Amino acid sequence: LKINLYYYSTTGNTKLVCEKLRKEIPGLEIYDILDRNLNLNDECDIYGFAVSTYYLNLPPVFIEFINSLKVITNKPAFFLITYGMMPGKSVRKLADYLKNKGFSIIDYHLLRMPESYPVFIAKKRTDINAPGQKEMMNFMNFISGLKEKAKQIESGNIPDSKLIKPGLLNSIIPSQTYKKIMKQFGTLNVNTNLCNHCKICFNSCPYGAIEFKNEPVFNMGKCTGCYICYNKCPNAAVYTNILESKWQYSGPSKKLEEKFI
Ligand SMILES: Cc1cc2nc3c(=O)[nH]c(=O)nc-3n(C[C@H](O)[C@H](O)[C@H](O)COP(=O)(O)O)c2cc1C
Ligand code: SF4
Ligand code: SF4
Numbered sequence: 001l002k003i004n005l006y007y008y009s010t011t012g013n014t015k016l017v018c019e020k021l022r023k024e025i026p027g028l029e030i031y032d033i034l035d036r037n038l039n040l041n042d043e044c045d046i047y048g049f050a051v052s053t054y055y056l057n058l059p060p061v062f063i064e065f066i067n068s069l070k071v072i073t074n075k076p077a078f079f080l081i082t083y084g085m086m087p088g089k090s091v092r093k094l095a096d097y098l099k100n101k102g103f104s105i106i107d108y109h110l111l112r113m114p115e116s117y118p119v120f121i122a123k124k125r126t127d128i129n130a131p132g133q134k135e136m137m138n139f140m141n142f143i144s145g146l147k148e149k150a151k152q153i154e155s156g157n158i159p160d161s162k163l164i165k166p167g168l169l170n171s172i173i174p175s176q177t178y179k180k181i182m183k184q185f186g187t188l189n190v191n192t193n194l195c196n197h198c199k200i201c202f203n204s205c206p207y208g209a210i211e212f213k214n215e216p217v218f219n220m221g222k223c224t225g226c227y228i229c230y231n232k233c234p235n236a237a238v239y240t241n242i243l244e245s246k247w248q249y250s251g252p253s254k255k256l257e258e259k260f261i
Helices: 013-024 060-068 090-100 118-122 133-154 168-172 178-185 200-204 228-232 254-259
Strands: 003-008 028-032 046-052 075-083 103-112 188-190 210-213 215-218 238-240
Touching: 003 013, 003 060, 013 028, 013 046, 013 075, 013 133, 013 254, 046 090, 060 090, 075 090, 075 133, 090 103, 090 168, 103 133, 188 215, 200 210, 200 228, 228 238
Parallel strands: 003 028, 003 046, 046 075, 075 103
Antiparallel strands: 188 238, 210 215
């Protein structure tokens, strides 16, 4: 059985979870949606999608990816969303995008992870111990369920599609507009005394919002406020007019990685 899991991960949380799925589920391979060599015509038996929550929604680059897929009628698919505090509309939106592409959603899971949103890290609204024991148990149950459904599919029985239940609070919370997101994000700057010209920021911006002229030059018209350049800068040289540079999330800690061994 061939299972293709497509993921988008800004700081490594979602990737870590996907790697666990690869270890546990035979036939499952993972693909970074930003990989230039990604072959979208690679057909498989089950499709998987994994992404982190982005301002109570999905990251624009992930929506673009889903939109670029061709319509596939009744192919079984599952999805996984990681989040820090509240997934908001991300669950409903992803389910709707996939259904519109003709996928039949056989399962999905939400996993709370440490917060990668620097504004909340600055406000200490993060749980570095997430996911807790019970959340890990639920995640492992999700994996067992997926394995079971993969076996069913292998023997020719397509499982029923799963009812999507985003939860009341996630359903009623209003979406944020791009304008509102950018207002709370502010304007990017670089501390030239700290910048070592490594270009990591330039190479990791998925929105083409950085030009490089010895140091990064930010195009705020293209920026989506994803904080990738901010989080990934090895010298904490990137800051905004609203947030100083010291609240980076530099990716999964050893302790977090150990939970997914
Ligand atoms: C710009 C930005 C916006 C975010 N918005 C939300 C959000 O609305 N709700 C939430 O629960 N987590 C939010 N997060 C936290 C991430 O979804 C979470 O930490 C996730 O596990 C990060 O995974 P990744 O490293 O694979 O991208 C946000 C993080 C960033 C950087
Ligand atoms: S990642 Fe940081 S240190 Fe590297 S070029 Fe960008 S701003 Fe400079
Ligand atoms: S400039 Fe930075 S914050 Fe803006 S989109 Fe690019 S990586 Fe994200």
